């Protein structure tokens with residue numbers, strides 16, 4: 001065991017003992033019946049307040065992001081057993097079971113031994129359980145609440161574990177993620193779930209009568225081209241949103257478990273994706289979409305204020321987002337940026353006359369530099385609302401020359417996307433001018449916020465590490 005490891009273990013033991021002492025003093029007679037545990041994947045402190053800065057400057061979004069006003073606000077560390085910088089699997093496991101594990105592990109301790117999650121604890125005491133996410137139902141964060149795998153990428157093993165997990169009453173997400181070369185798609189596992197007696201509902205139009213629905217339920221959206229729900233800023237009216245999943249879960253869980261109560265984990269999974277893509281406005285719109293889903297929970301809270309506990313946190317920070325460049329921020333510069341990086345890339349491909357395989361289309365017309373400027377102005381606000389420096393202008397002219405005169409298409413790879421260099425550099429420049437500065441495309445070890453409201457909230461004031469959250473919920477909710 002190395003020195004860091006020993007230090008971290010000692011630190012954890014000391015914070016754990018302090019919360020136990022604190023909790024013993026402040027123990028309440030009865031705990032909350034309805035617990036909402038809401039996780040913004042990749043939602044560091046700066047993601048939250050950067051979104052709030054944008055909303056307040058532009059009026060485009062709530063002036064105060066609802067959970068920043070919760071009465072209990074603290075910070076938690078997120079390190080895993082293998083690194084000071086966690087991934088979603090290890091932090092998901094810490095958040096679901098109170099056990100620190102290695103990056104990549106789902107529901108296993110560092111010795112690869114399966115560990116039960118808070119959903120098992122709640123189920124064994126008779127509570128209903130639910131998990132919902134905007135990404136695949138077997139993606140790392142939800143998986144940590146029911147699955148056990150050495151590696152988070154064992155998607156089909158985890159999909160089968162969800163189908164077998166009779167302690168999960170309700171699950172919702174974009175679909176089942178499958179592995180390459182198995183020939184399976186989401187529908188394969190949806191059908192398998194049906195064969196196992198689980199009712200599967202497709203899209204918000206089918207989520208209407210879940211309060212009287214008996215037996216286990218899985219809800220997916222109707223975007224069959226992806227197992228992710230579309231980014232909030234790309235969604236068309238009528239598409240299934242995180243709020244729809246949250247409302248569906250509440251209807252079902254309250255309908256079936258109103259007497260005893262329920263535990264409901266909700267993940268906003270794509271704050272992380274926008275962070276990996278270094279796409280500030282997309283990140284902001286995801287945080288605002290998460291806040292909208294939390295509004296649905298707050299409506300429930302208003303009806304059951306003495307029996308409801310709401311916790312908002314994150315599994316880690318993504319992108320190393322800094323706010324402000326040398327004392328300056330211009331959040332309003334992002335207002336002209338109307339689509340996610342992926343969608344702007346699709347438009348840019350059409351504009352550049354190349355197909356999805358990046359080969360030139362027949363009868364391709366080469367756009368002029370001025371037309372490229374007009375494109376970046378229309379979709380990102382460059383030159384119209386965002387001033388472009390002479391040095392940056394020279395850089396764009398150079399990129400134009402390489403792409404359209406020398407025909408050297410350059411692509412930039414992020415964890416979940418590949419982007420044309422021109423689009424990627426234009427978004428990076430726009431974000432930097434706005435004061436949203438990404439320092440890289442991965443996770444960081446920054447602490448994240450924990451925001452708590454409702455019955456038992458005060459017990460979380462002493463929580464300092466993510467692994468203490470489920471243990472404290474267990475204590476206050478009597479699991």
Ligand SMILES: [Zn+2]
Nearest residue numbers: 042272318443
């Ligand atoms: Zn990530």
